[in-house]
Amino acid sequence: MLDLEIEELRALVHGTSRVLLTGPEGPDGDSIGACLALARCLRQLGVAEVDVAGVPSYRYRWMDGAAQMVADEDVGSDTPETAYDLAVVLDGDAHRLTPPVDAAWKVARKHAIIDHHGTTTADGYDVAFIDHTSASTCEMILRIMDAWGQPLDRTQAELLYVGILFDTGGFRHSNTSVDTLRVAGRLLETGMNHSAITTRVLLERRPNAMRLQGRILETATFHDNGSVVIGTLPLALAESLELVNGDLEGIVDSLIYVRDVEVAALIVERSPGEVKLSLRSRGKVDVASLARELHHTGGGHAKAAGVVLPETLDEVIRRLPTVLAEAARRTRAA
Numbered sequence: 563m564l565d566l567e568i569e570e571l572r573a574l575v576h577g578t579s580r581v582l583l584t585g586p587e588g589p590d591g592d593s594i595g596a597c598l599a600l601a602r603c604l605r606q607l608g609v610a611e612v613d614v615a616g617v618p619s620y621r622y623r624w625m626d627g628a629a630q631m632v633a634d635e636d637v638g639s640d641t642p643e644t645a646y647d648l649a650v651v652l653d654g655d656a657h658r659l660t661p662p663v664d665a666a667w668k669v670a671r672k673h674a675i676i677d678h679h680g681t682t683t684a685d686g687y688d689v690a691f692i693d694h695t696s697a698s699t700c701e702m703i704l705r706i707m708d709a710w711g712q713p714l715d716r717t718q719a720e721l722l723y724v725g726i727l728f729d730t731g732g733f734r735h736s737n738t739s740v741d742t743l744r745v746a747g748r749l750l751e752t753g754m755n756h757s758a759i760t761t762r763v764l765l766e767r768r769p770n771a772m773r774l775q776g777r778i779l780e781t782a783t784f785h786d787n788g789s790v791v792i793g794t795l796p797l798a799l800a801e802s803l804e805l806v807n808g809d810l811e812g813i814v815d816s817l818i819y820v821r822d823v824e825v826a827a828l829i830v831e832r833s834p835g836e837v838k839l840s841l842r843s844r845g846k847v848d849v850a851s852l853a854r855e856l857h858h859t860g861g862g863h864a865k866a867a868g869v870v871l872p873e874t875l876d877e878v879i880r881r882l883p884t885v886l887a888e889a890a891r892r893t894r895a896a
Contacts, residue, residue: 586654591728593653619808640665681861700725771809786887846893
C-alpha cells in the first residue's frame, strides 16, 4: 500500500513547476532534514522552483540548502493567481502551520503529506504517505528516493542522517529499529562525518542555553512520588537570557532521564496567554494521546509529543501536575 502512495506522490509531482515544502511550526531536525532532502530530489526530477519554508536554528544552518530556506512570513503565494502547484507538509500535519504558510497552503492547487507521527491521519490531502512504524520522516524520504531511482550521495546522506539522529535521540530511543540501523549504515557508507553531525545536532549549546538548562533543572518540580517531573520556562527568563531558536532542544530529554520518572514536561510561556508543552514518556504513558486530550492540535509520538495551549502560565502550572500524575497512575493500574 505504501509503495502505491509513493508512486501517487510521483504522479502528483509530475508536471508541476512550483512546489512548497514545509514542516509544522518550529521545525526540528527531522522536519528540516526531510524537507531539504526532498527538495534536492524534486530539483533532480526537473521541478523548476522548490521553496522550503522555515528558519533553521544554529544547529542546522550548516546543512545543504538551509541558507536558501524561506522565512514563513516571506512565503507569499497566498492568492489563486500566485498559488503553488503543490504544497507538501513533512514530519507534521497541516493543522500546525504558521499563519503565513497556512495561507499559502490553503490556496495551493494540490496537497500532500509525508509523516510518521501516530496522531496523523490522511484526511484533507490529495496524497498521504504516512507510516506510523517509521522512526523518522527522513527514513521515508530514503524509501521515496529508492522507489524513484534517486542517487544517494554524501550530501543527501547528511540531510537524512540529521532527521534520523534527531528523532531517535542518537539511536537511544525505543523507536530505533533494525531497519533504522541498516539505513544509518547505508548513509555512513557515503563517507559522511557522523560524529561531527551528532555534535552539532544533539550536543552543542550556546552559553546562554547552557545557563537556561541549569535553571530549568534546578527549579524542576517532582510529583506523584517522583514519577512526574515538570520544568518551567517563564517568558521573562527567556527574554533575560536572549534565547534563540534551537536553545530549548534536548532540555525536556534531560528531565525524562531521571531515575523513577515516567513522564516529563517542559512548560514554555510563549506569550501571556499561550503556553507550549513538550511531553516525554519513559513508560507506558502515551503522551501523544495526552497532548491531543489537552488540545485538539496536540500530537506526536507515544513517547514524545507536544501541544500549544491558549492558557496562562499560572493556569497550566496549576493543573498540569494533576493531569500527568493521573495519566501515570492509570497506566500503572492497567
